[in-house]
Amino acid sequence: MEPFLSLSNVSKHYAGVTALKQVDFEINPGEIHCLVGENGSGKSTLIKIISGTVHPDPGAEIKIAGEVVHGAQAIDAIHKGIQIIYQDLSLFPNLTVAENIALSQVVASRSHVVRWKTLDRIAREAMARIKVHLPLDALVGEISLAEQQLVAICRAFTSDVRLLIMDEPTASLTRKEVDALLSVVQEMQARDIATIFVSHKLDEVLRVADRVTVLRDGHKVGTYPSGELNDEKLTQLMTGKTVTYVPYTPPQSPETQEPVLEVRDLSKRGYFKNVSFQLYPGEIVGLTGLLGSGRTELALALFGVHQPDSGETLFKGRPVRFRSILEAMRNGLGYVPEDRLTQGLVMNQAVGKNITLTILDSLRNSAKLLDPRKVQESIQRWVKDLAIKVPSVESPVQTLSGGNQQRVVLAKWIATNPKVLILDGPTIGIDIAAKFAIHEIIRELAHRGLAILLISDEIPEVLQNTNRLLVMHKGYVAGEFVSSQTSVKDVQELIDHQDQ
Amino acid sequence: MTIKTSNAGVTVIKKLFSRHETFVFLAIVIFGLIITVVNPDFLTLENVFDLLKSYALMGTFAVGMLFVLISGGIDISFTAIATITGYVIAVLLLQNGEQLNIVSVFAIAGGVGVLLGIINALIIYYFNIPSIITTIATLNIYYGLLTVISKGKWLYGFPAWFGQYTQMYVFKFTAANGTSYGLSVITAFWFVLMLIAWFVLRYTVLGRSIYAMGGNSASAKRAGFNLLRLNLFVYGFMGLMAGFGSVIQALLVQTVAPNSLVGKELDVVAAVVLGGASLTGGTGSVLGTFLGVVLIAIMGNGLTLMRVPAFWYKVVIGTVILISVGASAYRRKVSARRRTIIEVE
Ligand SMILES: Nc1ncnc2c1ncn2[C@@H]1O[C@H](COP(=O)(O)OP(=O)(O)OP(=O)(O)O)[C@@H](O)[C@H]1O
Ligand SMILES: [Mg+2]
Numbered sequence: 018m019e020p021f022l023s024l025s026n027v028s029k030h031y032a033g034v035t036a037l038k039q040v041d042f043e044i045n046p047g048e049i050h051c052l053v054g055e056n057g058s059g060k061s062t063l064i065k066i067i068s069g070t071v072h073p074d075p076g077a078e079i080k081i082a083g084e085v086v087h088g089a090q091a092i093d094a095i096h097k098g099i100q101i102i103y104q105d106l107s108l109f110p111n112l113t114v115a116e117n118i119a120l121s122q123v124v125a126s127r128s129h130v131v132r133w134k135t136l137d138r139i140a141r142e143a144m145a146r147i148k149v150h151l152p153l154d155a156l157v158g159e160i161s162l163a164e165q166q167l168v169a170i171c172r173a174f175t176s177d178v179r180l181l182i183m184d185e186p187t188a189s190l191t192r193k194e195v196d197a198l199l200s201v202v203q204e205m206q207a208r209d210i211a212t213i214f215v216s217h218k219l220d221e222v223l224r225v226a227d228r229v230t231v232l233r234d235g236h237k238v239g240t241y242p243s244g245e246l247n248d249e250k251l252t253q254l255m256t257g258k259t260v261t262y263v264p265y266t267p268p269q270s271p272e273t274q275e276p277v278l279e280v281r282d283l284s285k286r287g288y289f290k291n292v293s294f295q296l297y298p299g300e301i302v303g304l305t306g307l308l309g310s311g312r313t314e315l316a317l318a319l320f321g322v323h324q325p326d327s328g329e330t331l332f333k334g335r336p337v338r339f340r341s342i343l344e345a346m347r348n349g350l351g352y353v354p355e356d357r358l359t360q361g362l363v364m365n366q367a368v369g370k371n372i373t374l375t376i377l378d379s380l381r382n383s384a385k386l387l388d389p390r391k392v393q394e395s396i397q398r399w400v401k402d403l404a405i406k407v408p409s410v411e412s413p414v415q416t417l418s419g420g421n422q423q424r425v426v427l428a429k430w431i432a433t434n435p436k437v438l439i440l441d442g443p444t445i446g447i448d449i450a451a452k453f454a455i456h457e458i459i460r461e462l463a464h465r466g467l468a469i470l471l472i473s474d475e476i477p478e479v480l481q482n483t484n485r486l487l488v489m490h491k492g493y494v495a496g497e498f499v500s501s502q503t504s505v506k507d508v509q510e511l512i513d514h515q516d517q
Numbered sequence: 518m519t520i521k522t523s524n525a526g527v528t529v530i531k532k533l534f535s536r537h538e539t540f541v542f543l544a545i546v547i548f549g550l551i552i553t554v555v556n557p558d559f560l561t562l563e564n565v566f567d568l569l570k571s572y573a574l575m576g577t578f579a580v581g582m583l584f585v586l587i588s589g590g591i592d593i594s595f596t597a598i599a600t601i602t603g604y605v606i607a608v609l610l611l612q613n614g615e616q617l618n619i620v621s622v623f624a625i626a627g628g629v630g631v632l633l634g635i636i637n638a639l640i641i642y643y644f645n646i647p648s649i650i651t652t653i654a655t656l657n658i659y660y661g662l663l664t665v666i667s668k669g670k671w672l673y674g675f676p677a678w679f680g681q682y683t684q685m686y687v688f689k690f691t692a693a694n695g696t697s698y699g700l701s702v703i704t705a706f707w708f709v710l711m712l713i714a715w716f717v718l719r720y721t722v723l724g725r726s727i728y729a730m731g732g733n734s735a736s737a738k739r740a741g742f743n744l745l746r747l748n749l750f751v752y753g754f755m756g757l758m759a760g761f762g763s764v765i766q767a768l769l770v771q772t773v774a775p776n777s778l779v780g781k782e783l784d785v786v787a788a789v790v791l792g793g794a795s796l797t798g799g800t801g802s803v804l805g806t807f808l809g810v811v812l813i814a815i816m817g818n819g820l821t822l823m824r825v826p827a828f829w830y831k832v833v834i835g836t837v838i839l840i841s842v843g844a845s846a847y848r849r850k851v852s853a854r855r856r857t858i859i860e861v862e
Contacts, residue, residue, distance in 0.1 A: 070739050092741035107736035109729045111799030120729060121740040123722055131720050 019083055021046045021180055021211050022067065022099075027077040029062050029235075031416070033408030036062040037073070038235045044180065047209040049202060051222045051243070054232035055255055055448040056420025057406045060215050061104055063232070064182050067213075068101050069094045082179075095125050098179030102186050104215075104419055104446070106169040110158030115140040117157050118171045125175075143171040147201045149194070161309075163194070170198060181205065182213040185419070185446050187221060199225050217420075217448045219248050231255055256450040262481045264501045268464055271297035275334055277468045278350075278437050280319070283328035288314035289492040292328070296437060301459065301469045303479030303500065306489035307512065312472050315489070316439045320352040321345040333436070346375065351435035353426055353443055362414050362426060369396040369410035372428045399428035404454060420447040427455065431462065438462065441472045456482050476505045490515040537793035537845050541808040544837070545815060552819035559815075559822050562690065563698045572814040573707040574765045576807070578785045579792075580707075580714045581758030583806045586789055587718070588751045589731035589798025590641065590648035593782040595759040597659035598633045600778050602626040603763035604663060607672040607773035614676035622679075626760035633659060634756020638748040660779055673772040682768050703765055710761070715803040727751060731798030787834065788813045791841050812837070 023043035029036045037059045044050045052060050065071035067079075069089040079086050081097050094101075108117050119139035123131060137153055144151060149167050151160070157168055166186065173181055181202075187195045202212050202225055216222050222229060223243055231238040231254045238254050252258075276295040283292045289311035296302055304312050318325045321339030330337055332348060339345040345352070362371055373380060373392055380395060382388035396410050403424045407417060414422055427443060440459070444452045459482060463469050473479050479486055479500070486498040488511055496511045533539045553560040578595060585592045606626050609617060633655075640651045682702060689699035718724035730737040730747050738744055767773055792809025794801025813834065820830050 068739065090741075091739055092743070095741045101739070103736075103739065107733070107739050109732035109736055109799070111732035112725075112728060116725065116729075120722075120725055124726065124741055129722050131722055131725055 018045050020044060020080075021082060023080045024063075024067070025078045027063070027066060027079075028074045029059075029066065029071065030074055031408070033412075035235050037066075040232070040235075040237045042230060042237070042240075044211045044213060046179070046211055047206050048227050049206055049212045049214060049225050051226040051229045052213055052215045052232065053217075053219070053222060053229060053251065053255055053448075055234075056451050057234075057418035058232040058255075058448075059235040060232060061184055061418065064101060064103075064184055064213070064215070067094065067099065067182065092125065095121065098177050099182065100173040100175055100178045100180070101182045102169045102173045102184060104184040106165055108157050108165055108169055108172075110156065112157060113154050114151050114157055114160070114168055115153040117168050118143050121172065122175050140171065143174045146174050147171065148197050167194065174201075178205075178210060180211045180213070182215075184215045185217065186214075187216060187218060195221065217446060217452070219251050219449065223248065223251070233257070252449050255448065258450065262456075264480075265301055265460055265463070265482055265484050266501075267297070267299040267301075267484055268466075269299055271300055274298055276331070277333055278319075278470075279331040279334075281329040281331070283315070283318065283325050283330065285314065285318055285323060285325045288318070288323070289489070292489075292492075292494055294487055294494065294497075296468045296470060298436075298466045298468050299463055300485065301463045301471055301483040303483035303486040304470055304472045304489060305474065305476060305479050305486065305508065305512075306495070310489040311492040312489050313441055316352060316441055316470070316472060319345075320350060320439065346433060346435075349434075349436035351430040351433055351438040353430050353438070353440045362422060362429075364415040365413050367411045368400070368405065368407050368414055368417070368425055369393075371414050371425050372396055372399050372410075372432060375429050376432045395432065399432055403428050403458060420451045423447055424451070424455070427458070431458075435467065437468045437470070439470045439472070442474070443471070444473070444475075444478065452478075476508050480505060480508070488512060535848075537848075538802065538805045538808055540844065541792060541805060541812055541841070544841075545808060545812050548812070548815055548819060552815065552822060556822040559819060563692065563696075564818070566698050566700060566704070568814050568818055569704045569707075570701040571769065572810055573701075573703045574762055574769065575781075575785060575788060575813070576707045576810045577710060577758050577762045577765055579788050579806050579810050580710050580803070581755035581762075582785050582789045583714070583792075583794055583801050583803065584718075584727060584751050585648070585755050586786075586794040586796065587731045587798065587801045588727045588747065589734060590748075590751065591786065591796065592634075592637060592648065592652045592752060592755045593786070594633075594637060594652040594656035594659060595755055595762075595785075596778040596780070596782050597656045597663070598630050598756055598759040599763040599766070600775060601633065601659055601663050602629045602760040603767055603773045603778075604667055604672070604775075605629050606764060607675070607767065610675045610679060611672060614679065617676075618678070619682065623761060623764050626764045627757045628760070630756035630758070630760025630763075631753045632756065634752040634754070634759070635749055637756075638752035641752070642745050642748045656779070656782075664775055667775055669775050671772060671774045675767070675771060679768070680771055683771075703768060706761075706765070710758070711803050711807060718803060723747075723750065728799060731800075733799075784813070787838055791838055793845065 020043040025041045027040045027042070028038050040059070040063065042063065052063065054060050062071065066073050069091045072088065081099070086093065112120070115136045119136040122139060123136070140153055147170060149171070151164055151167060157165060170186055186198065199221065202214065205212065214222070214225065223246060226243040228240055229243050229246060229251070230240045231251070233255060274297050277298050278296040281293050284290045292315055294302070306312055314323065317323050319330065321341050321344055332350070337348065339348065339350070363374070373395060376395070377387065380387055380391045382391070400407065400410060405424045405428065406421050414425055417425065423443065423446065430438065443459070444455055447455065459469060459471065471479060471483055480503060483500045486500050486503065486508065487494050488496045488498070488508060490512065495515055498508065549560065558564060581595060582592065603626070606622050609625065610622070637652055637655055640646060640655070641648050685702045686699035687702060687705045689697050691697040718727070726737070726742050726747055729740070730742060730744060734744065766778065788809040789801065789806050790796065790809070791812055792801065792805030792807070794806065816833055816837065817830055820833065821827070
């Protein structure tokens, strides 16, 4: 069979970095081909080259449907039936859901007049294909991140798609939505549509892939039939290392100490109700539950973004009520937000500036001016500590790969030297090795006496890296577990049980 | 668990109050009432038609500005463009005015305007310079060159046929005291422009692409939009409106002067922003822009009728803009918060 798409000898150099080096890649019609690799290994770059938005260094050859293409633009790839779901979604926040889904199709069809009924119809068909339901006339900027991800997916399901490329499409979806998406991907296979799937969730990869191509540092390690792979083998190919987990135990038994954070009967109408728990120094407590169970809202209330209606928060034994983020930060509470792109980073500013943003106060000299030496030292330290891969600390954050951006967010908050750190989905969209590195950082911080609240969808992640686990459901704390004595199944059953 | 994204039984009222235009409209009604109470001369058909005629100029500029703001840019060189096109037609009218007619005058002014607008677009696109910087520069270049060439002379004494349009009406009333008034052809021309703009923005792929580009230009590029062509259109259209505006100005005052327009850029931006467009791009509507111009018009006219000293006018306009922009930012915040409400039983 002739491959639908084949790339040979593709290299891409950015000032200071080699994003791709002499990579060959091909995909057959109807094939599901997964692309895996650590953060910054060049996956997104490869995709942008296929899409025509980034041009490879000279010497590369790109063939689509047997035809060699040169200097193609985005619209050419679209006309050849290539649809892409970008890692950053690439939506239009000011347009409606229906327009976001249908507009690029209307543009590609070269028509000049917009019929709103047609837009609605196209959008409805796309939604039906992956069995989701979204409000057609809501503005995309006003719906949740998970819903936005669904919009981006719907947009790619056009009628004449021949190759669908998904760059981490499942990062913020619930299990149910992921299942629906994967089954559509398999369904499309039957219609001879090829799919390139990028994901850091290796179980997903192994579930759907026909073949897997592994990238490391811009080089191609190899392409393997998925039957020859398992989790461990794949991790090893990606990183060159083997990773194992030991459960986390706090340095001191919690009972012997005062809780650093205690929450009593905290409620906020419409968000969460009667939440009580304690957090001791050196503990890592997990907080899980379905998307929308109130986890994030609870964290935001602790952090002073929302004000709770009733209940009490004790910080180091003292009742507190943080009125603002600044107040919470000054008192030693840190919060790493869920949506790093919009909440955590100033995307067009340098990595160094982003890291020191929260600690400028402590970097001043006796004259109260910023001390450039202190600033540089602190930046260097964090870049090294978190192994952030950047050509220079002066590069804007937006040129970093997704996982490296996440490390910058972490660095920024750890630098404030907090007593309590709330991490909301700290490893969303991060590769296995980086995940492991971040888990190590979290454990190390807790070991030094920091109390950590780890919010995550991934039950294995919270079980492996916490000593206690709270499960939220519809705004309540539905259960509490001791992590070392609990299995993934126990927690899953509790969550599933709540829904009935 | 259900996440409420929109209440099923949204009433018409609720929908209305989620729109910026409604608030501008209410502001117009309130101001209108206050002014009428103080001076009943305000709410007469004569005054209203007069206002619509004299603000057709600002309104025409505002239509062009709306496109630019939606696309995520800004153009403040349009007054200089309009001054140049004004001079071009004035010189032609004085030299061989009898060979020209109103259509050719509009076509020439518009054509020159489009050309100058396209220069803006090319600089912004190819050199990747922010539109505000580019157009500050071209404002100075265009205006500077014109002043050098024209030596600041005023031009007047246009052919008679050019003068008659100020007194031409689509329909006309005659008041008891014998003066007549009605819907001027100039106002009608502005309305037609708005109608076309509304159609383009709402029902053409071009219009929706401009919104998309203003919302997120990187996404627009990836989705296959031709950003160069969109930029050419947007700034070219602004130039066209500037050209048309210069003809309207010449019709209204029958004089072309070098300094009658430059300096009024921000008033036009203010009117469009009042009408709900955002300086960050992606939002704005023709109806809102119309209401924004009307609001500014009645504030200017009303304060005069209420015999408030002229310098208060700026203070009032500034305050109204602050309130308007502040209120819409606040509404956005509230609606963003509302969307994450989770049902807790
Ligand atoms: N516009 C750019 N300018 C400079 N460097 C860039 C640019 N885009 C990407 N890079 C660099 O190229 C490398 C590969 O990045 P890429 O985004 O392809 O990684 P990735 O495999 O998609 O990672 P992730 O899993 O984190 O999304 C990274 O080191 C990144 O910093
Ligand atoms: Mg990527």
